[in-house]
Amino acid sequence: MNYTAGLAIALAVAFTMSACATDSSKSTSTTDSSKNAPYELVQGYPTPDTAQRAQDDADFQRAVTAYRFWYPAVSVEGIFNGNRAVGIQDNLAMGIAAAGPRQVGFTLNSDTPYGSAALDLSQGPIVIVVPPGPYIGLVDNHYQGWILDLGLPGPNEGRGGKHLILPPGYKGQVPAGYQVGRSSSFKVLLAVRALPMKGNVQGAMDALRKLKIYPLSTAAHPKLMTFVDVTETSMDSTALRWEDNIQFWEELHRIVDAEPLVEPFLPMYGLLSALGIEKGKPFAPDARMKAILERAAEAGRDQMLVSAFASTRPDRLAWPDRKWEWIGLVPGSAQFETPAGIDLEARDRWFAQAIVTSPAMFRRTAGAGSLYWLAARDGTGAYLDGGKSYKLSIPQPVPGKLFWSVTVYDAATRSEVQTDQDKAALRSMFELKDASTSAPVDLYFGPVAPAGHEDRWIKTNPGKGWFAYIRIYGPQQAAFDGSWKPGDIEETK
Template structure:
């Protein structure tokens, strides 16, 4: 019995990362109670940061889009000729033209999207969960089709003739990509179902050269972004566990989020610590499934767009992806031979050192890169996770379909990254910034079997000065 009591008892003093915790016969002293609740608030604030990044990301996305005039579902922003480094987006590519808008099912009710043929389009809900693919990866199989998105709790008639989806949230993010470029993308129609007989024309805005921010905060205002989402969307839109974490720090639907000075300071600290943890998870993940080989990382751990493995949510994997990237779809998590795209990234060189903008590196791409369409390397700022901003170009990327890349006689390529181009290799070079780190995504469009069976592998970045 004494041994049992010993295992159940508290010592008079427990050392902790938050300071010493003192007890009188198992009862915490008043000073310790204060320390413990400060610690709990900090821990829960960090948990909210790590677990609510997906939602905060789309709140920031909507805010950024609204700032350039995308204020209604019938207004579509697009990037012509393609995205560049002027704005802050999480890891966009510079090789394809995109279109985007936000659905507002609260204002519009059931909403129709007519997807253009030969397109790759995605709808995600406001918590950044997958709702639907349209186009090649969707049920229309690239022939073009009419999709109907129903708001939460909708109990009205669902007409025939549409691919219909029930959305957990009223706000939903729409991403459009048409293989026929901007003219094909402008065939997209978005309108309320109630106006199906005579829909208004859509408005298309070229946002390629606009300067705006779509990335969530890493300080106290992160929690204000999350509160905006919680106040707008149904309670049922979020699982009870994450809703409980939010409630523990004062974010509750129908109630003002008004932390006192102490709690505000705790949450500001929690966001900064959480942001640091997210960076560790993103840049140096410890899940073996995040390692492709060598220093190269896989952004979709487990190959599942819901970040599930054996019925368990991979919390770090969800944070890893959403801290670096946007767009959730099974088509990204389950790339198929010759279709979709595959990704790999690293922040380290062949020696395991962080990539340094003051140094020059060579990436040797072996012959016959396994891409049906083309491959590309885009370079990003490790702070913003957006395209790196350099003086030499607004398109900090190298792509096999650019028409300017120099190949070697054996079909291989030598790519260079550094503050100055090696002589004669300007077309194969991306500028980096001394005093800053950087990372990149290697993308294969239409990955082929050697990528999946790893009979073809990426080499490491080699410092050459």
């Protein structure tokens, strides 16, 4: 597993010690009259009221820390449960879809058909055979820690290959001829996209059906997983219904109880134990702890959204004279490692609005699989408002070998906007296939279609915020060196 002990320790220390240090520096007074002391101490001892408040504060701090660290695990469980809710069972089937607004999922897109499956390694290793072709895929563990890449970003670079995912502590013989990934969890996520070359969506859907996924124990006569097309199915693959209430902790308890302990996470299991979540024991918070946990879930979620949409870091900006921002703030790192340690804000920022990790997703080099930028504000710095109308100018040609798109997301759900238009993206292979490849292309967003530009417009919802992603597939050097850049999203009257 690619998470390190430093990740857990850094999070435990960074999220708790700064607040605790501030409080302790003020609480050393031995007088009752200090107006600055957050807690009252008499002759060096806490009063009963102080003891209760300090215990509540400490549990709240622990809970916010735990929430932010474990959010990726609960988020990926949302993907698993989204599949299960529509009848796609672990190890039996993969859901495939040419996704649209009806599939609620953190920043899913309509550019490339998706396939996703929950694999259960508790019964043994799983084989994944990817044919040659334009696939982009990965396997992540239950904590959204990267295990391996498939397809174009993998070591075979699209030439096809056989992959083997091993369960925690696997001691059996590993057969030759496979690219091997070892998981620290029994449940893992397989996510694969097939690129619709020349706009052939049906061809991409058919390509997903050519994957072969089966238990290694059946290799002589493979027991293949089946495929379920959910393109027209409404489904929710997020943790939205859990993320701000006690259900977050109930889901987390189920995950901790079902999975083996991960040694680098020991400091974070310690936090959970202090909150009443422990492997092998029931989770039954009393009224006091339940109130603290619910408050911490709201605060933790909101703090992560601040990292996503209100960061003040200068390095988030893709260009100094634009409001467009990098989605991933740590280039080329699957787990947000930097020479100075784990970039905590980059981690929060990513998982608040997106899913899965892989080094390939964060590369900033020409020829990388894809490149994403985010805009949550217009050119004046104001948040994008679903009740207002906007225009975005995209210079041509866009520096990408394959294709590009602009997708619009609801700020509250971090999923494609849902309107009666039933569309959330403008794509170079589809809606914009006849657009100029030399003159700038203008795109429009708002509650009412602009006269004469209905075919280049995405409808938004009054009273709701929204944000946009630009995606470039097969980005070229001009996408990185500043010689090409989009306009800002500008309000129109």
